Amino acid sequence: MTSRLRIAVRIASTLALTVVPHLASRPAMAQTTVTSDPPASFTLGNGLQVVVIPDHRTPVVTEMIWYKVGSADETPGKSGLAHFLEHLMFKGTAKHPVGEFSQTVLRIGGNENAFTSFDYTGYFQRVPREQLARMMEFEADRMTGLILKDENVLPERDVVLEEYNMRVANNPEARLTEQIMAALYLNHPYGRPVIGWHHEIEKLGREDALAFYRRFYAPNNATLVIAGDVEAAEVRTMAEQSFGQVAPQPAIPAQRIRPQEPEPVAPRTVTLADPKVEQPTVKRYYLVPSAATAAPAESAALDVLAQLMGGGSNSYLYRALVVDKPLAVGATAGYQGTSLDPTQFVISAAPRPGVEFSQVEQVIDSVIADVGKNPVHAEDLERVKTQLIAEAIYAQDNQEALARWYGGALTTGLSIADIRSWPDRIRAVTADQVRAAAQQWLDKKRSVTGYLIKDTAAKREEKRS
Amino acid sequence: MINFSTNARRFCFAAVTCLTMLPLSAAPSQAAAKIQHLISPGGIEAWFVQDATVPLIAMEYAFGGGATQDPADKAGVGNLVADTLDEGSGDLDSSTFHERLDRRAIELSFASTRDYFRGSLRMLKDNRDEAFDLLRMSLTSPHFDSADVERIRSQVISGLRRDTTNPSALAGRKFLETAFGDHPYGRQAAGTLESVARIDIADLKDYVRRVLARDTLKIAVVGDIDPATLGQLLDKTFGGLPAKASLTPVPDVEAAKPPQRAFVPLDVPQTVVMFGGPGFMRNDPNFMAAYVANHILGGGGLSSRLYHEVREKRGLAYSVSESLLWADHSALFIGNTGTRADRAGETVEAINREIRKMAEEGPTQQELDEAKSYLKGSQMLSLDTSSKLASALLQYQNDRLPIDYIEKRNAIVDAVTLDDVRKASQRLWGQGLLTVIVGRAPQAAAQPAAATPPPTAKN
Secondary structure (H helix, E strand, O other), rough: OHHHHHHHHOOOOOOEEEEOOOOOOOOOOOHHHHHHHOOOEEEEOOOEEEEEEEOOOOOOOOOOOOOOHHHHHHOOOOHHHHHHHHHHHOOOOOOEEEEEEHHHHHHHOOOEEEEOOOOOOOEEEEEHHHHHHHHHHHHHHHHHHHHHHHHHHHHHHHHHHHHHHEEEEEHHHHHHHHHHHHHHHHOOHHOOOOOOOHHHHHOOOOHHHHHHHHHHOOOOHHHEEEEEOOHHHHHHHHHOOOHHOOOOOOOOOOOOOOOOOOOOOEEEEEEEEEEOOOOEEEEEEEEOOOOOOOOOOOHHHHHHHHHHHOOOOOOHHHHHHHHHOEEEEEEEEEEEEOOOEEEEEEEEEEEEEEEHHHHHHHHHHHHHHHHHHHHOOOOHHHHHHHHHHHHHHHHHHHHHHHHHHHHHHHHOOOHHHHHHHHHHHHHHHHHHHHHHHHHOOOOOHHEEEEEEEEEEOOOOOOOOO | OOOOOOOOOOOOOOOOOOOOOOOOOOHHHHHHHOOOEEEOOOOEEEEEEEEOOOEEEEEEEEEOOHHOOOOOOOOOOHHHHHHHHOEOOEEEEEHHHHHHHHOOOEEEEEEEEEEEEEEEEEHHHHHHHHHHEEEEHHHHEOOOOHHHHHHHHHHHHHHHHHHOOHHHHHHHHHHHHHHHHOOOHHOOOOHHHHHHHHOOOOHHHHHHHHHHOOOHHHHEEOOOOOHHHHHHHHHHOOOOOOOOOOOOOOOOOOOOOOOEEEEOOOOOOOOEEEEEEEOOOOOOOOHHHHHHHHHHHHHHOOOHHHHHHHHHHHOEEEEEEEEEEEOOOEEEEEEEEEEEEHHHHHHHHHHHHHHHHHHHOOHHHHHHHHHHHHHHHOOOOOOOOEEEEHHHHHHHOOOOOOOOHHHHHHHHHOOOOHHHHHHHEEEEOOOOEEEEEEEEEEEEOOOOOOOOOOOOOOO
C-alpha cells in the first residue's frame, strides 16, 4: 500500500521543530539497541550527563546536546519561546561571532541542525571524527556565551513566523491538531503548540530569549550524546576540557513539575473547516500515560496496542475500515511513549467520498470495544512484537537515529536501562495486558475527536498581514 | 522534524519534483575499497558491500523506464503498479502477503520515479530467504485483483485530491509543465485525477510486462551476507523476469528557456515560490563546476548566498534552497521558498538579484575554496547507514559512473577552477528564471518576467 496516507495522518503533535528544514528521510525509530554493547555513560563534575554510543563503521561522529527544556516549560503568554531561542542559538558568541560555527561545520563537510519539542531542545552536528573536539568547544561555548542583538533577533522572528506559516497556517490538518491538543490538555502546557500561538510569537523579543536562556541553559540541565567512531575515554577527556569548564546553575530544579491534568470527565469534539480541505479526516486523541508516568508494563502494552490497531495493512483498524468495509482510504493508530508527562494515543482515519464520519467512528468504536473485551489472538500479538523489536535492530544501522533515541528518552524521564530493556518489555507484554490497556485508556471520556472538513461557505476578506 | 513515530517508512514521497535528488557525495574510503562488482551464476550484476556490523541486509534496485513509460493519456500507471505490487502475488492474497512481510518485519516497497521503477528491500539477515522470495513473487506474479487495485486507487486519488490545494504540490506540478510541456517529464509520476481514473488492470499488467526486465536492472546490496549466497538469491529473485524490456523511447529535452513566470492563485497565508531553469546533464564535462556553483548559491546548510540574503538578512523565508536535478534526458536546477503573501514580490526580487549577481560575477576564491572543502569532507557523511550506502551505489550505476568513482571524486572536485565555476554560473543563471508562484497577492506575483521590466518596478 501507499505510504502517502500514513504520513498524512501521522501524529503531528510529536512534531519537533528544526532550525532549518531538512529533507533527510525519516528513519524507522526503535527504542533501543538489542545486540550491541551498552553505551558508556558518565557525569561531569558540573552535572552534565554524557552518553557515548560507539559505531565504528564510518569515521563520522554525531554530537548532540539535549537541554531539558521545551515548550512545556515556557511561561504562559510567551508561547514559542523555547523554539525561538533554538533559532537564536545560531547568532554567535563573544568568542565565535555569528556564522563562524556554521561555516566551520560546512568547511569540514559536516551538517547540523536543531530541534525543539514539548520537553527538550536539541542541537547536533555530524562531522568527520577528528573534528569532534572542535565541535565540542563551539557547543560548550554557546551553552552560556550567546550574544543577541536586535539586528539578528528581529529578522529571525520573521523567519519563525514564516516557519509557522509553512507548517501551520498553510496546512489545515496542522491547524486541526493544534485545536485538538488545546482541547485535550485543559491544564497542562502540552495544550500549547511547540511553535507557539501566532499572536504571542510576534511579540517575543531579545530580552525574553535571553532570560529563558539564562534560566535553562546549563550543564546540569543537559545531556550530551556522542554517537559514532569514538571511544568513551577520549570523549571524556574532550568533554572535560570543553563542557567541563562551564559553571553549573544549582538553581535549576532537578525535577520539572508542571500543572497536571484533572481526571478527564467528558468527551470533547472540535471541527476545523477550511475551503482547502479535499480529504476529510477524523482524528481521536486519548490522554494516556507516557513511558515515564505509566505503571510497569503499561507503556509497552500501549506500544503493542497501537501497532496492533494501526500499524500496517493487517492492523485492526486498517482491515476494518479500509479492507473489509471500504469506508476509508486510510486508518492508523500511534502512541508516543517518550514524554515527560501524560501523552496521547492517536487514531486517525480518512473517509472515502460520501462516507459519513459517524459510519467511520462506529467501526473505530467497535474495534476498540472488541480489543477491550477479548484477548488478542496469539499470532497477531507475535507479529506485532516482532515488528516492534525489529525496529530496535534496524535503528542500530543509523547513528543519528540512535543518538536521537537516547537523547529523547533521557530528557523525558527515562534511563539508559529503560531504553535497553525496551525489547524485553515488549516481548513480555501479554494478551491480557493489551486488553486491559485498551479498556482502561481508550475511554471516550479521555478523548478529543477532531474533524477536518471542507468549508463550503465562500468567505472572503482577510485579517492580519 | 523527525518524529518518533513507529509508522514512519522511508522513501521519497515529496514527489513534487523527484527527478534525481541524491546529493553528490561519496562513500568513505574504506567502504569504497570494499565495493564488489558481483556477477551471479545466472549473470545478474550487483554492486555489493559486505558488512556484518548490524545483522541486516539492505537492497536497492531499479528498472529503467519509470514514469516515462506511462501511456501519454494514463499518467500514473507505474505509480499504481508500485503501490499494488505488494497486494498479493503467487499463491498469496493481499492479506497473507502482508502477514508474511509483517511477521518477519521485512520492509519491501516500490516507487515509480521519473526514469526508473525503483524498489527497496530491507530485512534482518535471518529472514533473507523469505524476504527475497516475497520480492520474487511480487515482481513475477502480481495479482492485481480488482478489489485491491480499487483500494489502492482510492488512496492515490485521495492524495491527488489533497494536492489540488497544496501550494507546494501545485507549484511542482506547474513548474514541470512549464519546463517540459508535453514531454513525459512534464507529467507527474502519480498522474492526475483524470488519468488515474482511466487506468485499467490491463494497463498495470502491460506496464509490468514491458518494464520489469533484466536488461535494464541495476542492483546495489549492503549488509550481512556473503557474495555466493547473495548471487544465488539474486538469480532466484530476478532470474525469472524477461530478458529484455520493451520501452518506449524517450526523446532528450531541453527545459523551457527562461525567463518565464506563472502564477497559480490559492488562498494561503504563505506564498510558495518555485524557480529554476535548464541545468547540466550528469555526463556534462562541466557538471562538477555547476555542482559547486549551485552549492555556493543555494546548496544546503546555513550559509549559501540565498540563505544569507533571503532568510538571515531579511527574514523573508524559513526555507530557501536550490538543487541541481539531472535525469536521463534532461537536467534542471530548481529552487523553492515560502514567504509571506505581502512580501512575495520582495522575495522574488531578492532571489533574482542574487542569481544575476552570481551569473555576472561568479563566486569569490574563498567561496570556491570553502565549497570544495565541503564537498570533499562531506563524502562519508551521507553514507553512514546501509540503506544510504545502497541508495548511493544504485545512483552511481544509474548515473553510469565507474565503480571506483568514489576514489576519483576528490580529484574531480579539486580540478574545478574559478573560471569553470564562473562559466557554469553564467550558463545556469545568465538567462534568468522560470518562476512559479502559488498564493494570494497576484499584484506582486503576476508581473512579467525580469527580461521585460514592469512599468512600475516597486510594490
